[in-house]
Amino acid sequence: MALSITALCTACDACLHVCPQQAIIERRPYYVIRAERCTECTGDYADPQCASICPVEGAILDAQGVALNPPGSLTGITPDMLPPPSFAASSPV
Amino acid sequence: MKHKPIIPIALADGTASGGGCSSGGCGSAPEKLAHLPDHIRRKVQDHPCYSEEAHHYFARMHVAVAPACNIQCNYCNRKFDCANESRPGVVSELLSPEQAVKKTLAVAAAIPQMSVLGIAGPGDPLANPARTFATFAGLSEKAPDIKLCLSTNGLRLPEFVDELCKHNIDHVTITINAIDAGIGARIYPWIYWKNRRIRGREAAAILIEQQQKGLEMLVARGVLVKVNSVMIPGINDEHLKAVSKAAKAKGAFLHNVMPLIAEPEHGTYFGVTGQRGPTSAELTALQDECAGEMAMMRHCRQCRADAVGMLGEDRGAEFSLAKIEAMDIDYAAAMQRRSAVQQGLLRALDERRARRAAQDQAAEKPVGTALRPVLMAVASAGQGLINQHFGHAREFLIYEATMEDVRFIGVRKTELYCTGSDGCGDGESVLERTIRTLEGCEVVLCAKIGFEPWQRLEAAGIQPNGEHALEPIEEAVAAVYREMAAAGKLATKVSLARAA
Numbered sequence: 001m002a003l004s005i006t007a008l009c010t011a012c013d014a015c016l017h018v019c020p021q022q023a024i025i026e027r028r029p030y031y032v033i034r035a036e037r038c039t040e041c042t043g044d045y046a047d048p049q050c051a052s053i054c055p056v057e058g059a060i061l062d063a064q065g066v067a068l069n070p071p072g073s074l075t076g077i078t079p080d081m082l083p084p085p086s087f088a089a090s091s092p093v
Numbered sequence: 094m095k096h097k098p099i100i101p102i103a104l105a106d107g108t109a110s111g112g113g114c115s116s117g118g119c120g121s122a123p124e125k126l127a128h129l130p131d132h133i134r135r136k137v138q139d140h141p142c143y144s145e146e147a148h149h150y151f152a153r154m155h156v157a158v159a160p161a162c163n164i165q166c167n168y169c170n171r172k173f174d175c176a177n178e179s180r181p182g183v184v185s186e187l188l189s190p191e192q193a194v195k196k197t198l199a200v201a202a203a204i205p206q207m208s209v210l211g212i213a214g215p216g217d218p219l220a221n222p223a224r225t226f227a228t229f230a231g232l233s234e235k236a237p238d239i240k241l242c243l244s245t246n247g248l249r250l251p252e253f254v255d256e257l258c259k260h261n262i263d264h265v266t267i268t269i270n271a272i273d274a275g276i277g278a279r280i281y282p283w284i285y286w287k288n289r290r291i292r293g294r295e296a297a298a299i300l301i302e303q304q305q306k307g308l309e310m311l312v313a314r315g316v317l318v319k320v321n322s323v324m325i326p327g328i329n330d331e332h333l334k335a336v337s338k339a340a341k342a343k344g345a346f347l348h349n350v351m352p353l354i355a356e357p358e359h360g361t362y363f364g365v366t367g368q369r370g371p372t373s374a375e376l377t378a379l380q381d382e383c384a385g386e387m388a389m390m391r392h393c394r395q396c397r398a399d400a401v402g403m404l405g406e407d408r409g410a411e412f413s414l415a416k417i418e419a420m421d422i423d424y425a426a427a428m429q430r431r432s433a434v435q436q437g438l439l440r441a442l443d444e445r446r447a448r449r450a451a452q453d454q455a456a457e458k459p460v461g462t463a464l465r466p467v468l469m470a471v472a473s474a475g476q477g478l479i480n481q482h483f484g485h486a487r488e489f490l491i492y493e494a495t496m497e498d499v500r501f502i503g504v505r506k507t508e509l510y511c512t513g514s515d516g517c518g519d520g521e522s523v524l525e526r527t528i529r530t531l532e533g534c535e536v537v538l539c540a541k542i543g544f545e546p547w548q549r550l551e552a553a554g555i556q557p558n559g560e561h562a563l564e565p566i567e568e569a570v571a572a573v574y575r576e577m578a579a580a581g582k583l584a585t586k587v588s589l590a591r592a593a
Contacts (some may be wrong), residue, residue, distance in 0.1 A: 010172055011187075012216060013224075014161035018288070045288045053285040055165055056172065074165060076282055076362050 001063055002035035003048055008059040015050035015060075024050065133346055136263060136317055138442065139208040139435060140240060141404050143264060143319060143347060145392045145501055146445070148404045149477035150438040153209040154200050156193035157186065157399040158224045162216035164246050164284040164300060166270075167362040168323060168353055171215060186399065187215075190227035192414060197232055199417045200401055201239060202427035204408070205434035210236075213244040213266075214398035219253050229260040238428060240264065244321070248284060248300055250307025258314050265311055266349075267304055268321045271329050272339050274298040279328050282362070305343065312344030319347040319390065324371050324379060325363070326353070337383040348383055349390035352376050373491075374533065377502050391503045394488070403475050405488050405504070445477060449567060464583040466495045469570050470505070470531050470555075472539035479561050479569055483542035489531065490566065494574035499567040505530045528553045536573055538566075 002023075005015075009030035016024050016031070021044075023037035033050070040063070041048045051060045051068035057075065058067045072078035141148035162171065188196060201207045210232060212218040218225040229241050242264035243257075250267065257265065271277035277297025284296040291299065311318050320340040322333050329336075337348045353370040355363035362368075371379070380389045394404045402408040471479055472486035488506045492499055507527045524546055531537060537555055540562040550557045561569035577583050 010160075012160040012162070012171060013221060014163070014216070014285075017161060017221070018285075047289060049288060052288065052290040053161075053163065055162060074283065075170075076167070077360070077365050081365050082360075 001040055001042075002038035003033055003040055003050060003063070003068070004035070004061045004065075005031050005033055005050075006059050006061060008056050009054075010056055010059075012055065014053045014055065018049040018053050020044040020049065133317060139439065140242075140264060141209065142211065142242070142266075142393070143317070143390070145390070146442055146477070147208075148392050149473070149475055150206060150442060151208045151435070152204050152206040152401075152403045153211060154197065154207060154401040155211050155213050155396065155398050156188055156197060156228060157215055158188050158190055158193045158228050159212055159214055159218045159221035159398075160187055160216050161220045162214075162246075163220040163248050163286075164217070164296075165282050166246075166323075167280055167282065167368075168325070168355055168364075170359055170361045170364075172360065186413060188414070190224050190231060193228045194231035194235060196412055196414070196417055197239065198236055198424055198427075199420050199422060200408075200412050201236055201431060202420075202422045202424065203411070204402060205427070205431045206403070206438060207239070207431070208435060209240045209242060209264075211242045211244060217246050217248070218243045219245050219249040222249075222253060222256070226256060226260060229262065233260060235424070236428065238431060242266070244268070245307075246300070247304030247307045248286070249303070251303060251310055254307065254310040254314065254316075257311075258316065262316065264317050264319070266319045266321050267308055267345075268323070269301075269304050269308075269336055269340065270322050270325070271297065271332060272301055272305070272336050273332060274301060276329050276332050277301055280323075280325065305339070308340065308343050308345060317347075318345045319349060320345045321349045321351060321393075323353050324350050324376060326369055326371050326375065328368075330371065330375070330379060333379060334382055337387045341387040346388060347390050348387045349393050350376065350380050350383065351393055351395055354395065373503065373505060380502075391501060392490075394504060394506075441476070445565060448565070452568065452571070464496055464578055466493050467536065467574055467577060467583065468493055468502075468534045469536040469538060469573065470534040471566050471570070472537070473566060477566055478563055479538050479566055480540050480563055483537065483539040483546055483557065486539065489534075489537070491534065492566065492570045494570050496574070496578065499570045499574075524549060528555065531555055536577075538569055538573065 007030055011026070011028065011030055016026065020041060021037045021039055023034045025032050025034060048060075048068065054060050054069060055074060057069045057071050057073060060068045062068055137143040137147065139147050139151050141151045141153045197210050212225050212228060225243065232239060232241060241260060241262050243262065244266040245268070247267045247269065270280050274294045274297040277300060278294045281297050281300060283290050283292045284300050286296070286299055308318055308320070320336070322329070322336055324330055324333060333350055340348055353363060353368065355361055355368050355370055357364050357367070380391060383389055392404065396404065397407065397409070399409050400407045401412055469492050470489035471492060472481035472483055473479060473490055474481040486507065488504050490501065491503045491505055493502050507523070507530050528549060534555055536558055537550060538558050538561055541559050542557045547557045558573060561572065
């Protein structure tokens, strides 16, 4: 029973401040969760804290490897709304 | 004149920090701000982010020590980090509090005009309280002459008001985009509050309540509060008039309405959904409407959370951690030099103000004429002078001249980003884009200008003028306006006064 962090993490520190078990390690390029410490906040809070503050969709996975904040759930931007990759690459500035 | 009585701001000790002259700046002509009590003007006289006059002379820096955030805004995407990007929420190098103190001392030694250190992110300073306050503590000790300030979304502000006061912070900016939860819910998809992620109207209502409470608490303690608002057409543009009124009623002393920056490539919700930003004219119109009630700031450059230097310039790249390490700095000597330079700048500001006041008195005010106002763009690299080559300007200061007054109304950037709504077609040259940016202006004042841009500007109906190089901006703008009037270029309106 432990959550994990993916490479989408931006190392923004938000989860670090709210984890009740100090289970998060500031590793670079992205943070990691020490599985042996993580309780998924059971007993402390109703929701896992890292997943409740993380601003990046897909950055925190549950024990089954499923994103707790799937695409679109935080930003409202679903994959179908994004322009094709060539658009971003050709933008000025 | 629409002077209001003293704004309802209370100072804890009744005294003012700092000395010297008083600023009439903050984004509009001095007489328009005459309602600011002297002790407030003194407090902002050397603060480039709070005083329009000061920003011509003094520099600031932000240190990026606060990466975490506790809310999501639909105009923000924290994943983005590009050196060419100039907008809030973007940084290149995150600093520890120790590194931030070191960087601040290095910058303040190299740029003696630096008067202010702010923490503005890239997340929210109060979502990173340990890092934020450790930075403030280090700086209070090592550079007590530098003013400290911060900019926050306000969610945790009430909780930290006491701590802020302990660190002698007398300027705080709160970003308030709405005072209505329904409108707020269209700007903030969620907040993290009491160990839960809260969404929708409930989230917006909590955020708004905390912001308003924080504002009241700061004002009660005598802290100067500026309110920042992002103008989002169709969402909060009309509503911002109510926000401005409420902020004023609660004792904020300045309101900074900024245009939404939203481009698809930024990957923000507003960028991806095609939400447009306001045009320059829409922004100015809203600022003018709010100005009846509130002092408005119009010189904001919406800078990065790691910006360094004068507003409008970013010398951050000169002060990377690697470069700072290699610097050999005598901190005590630097502080002395800073003090001398800044005293000189305050004197220059004083003289400038006195000169303008004398000219206002001496100027003949025509009666019975109704000449139209003229917008003029100015290329300036600081000191309140026309001292920049047209081709080197990355931004233009926009002034509105009338027979009675020269009024600063805003800044238009030429290259840093293109504001989507004003258009920015593919294949346009930089010069073409610059000319579009100057739309509505009839004159552009600069230190020098090349032959080609001169011709192109003229063809576009904008008169280039290099005759006032190195002159003070307002005086030159007033002189050019009088020349235009004398040449009969402005008498397009029927003389209402005579008819009446």
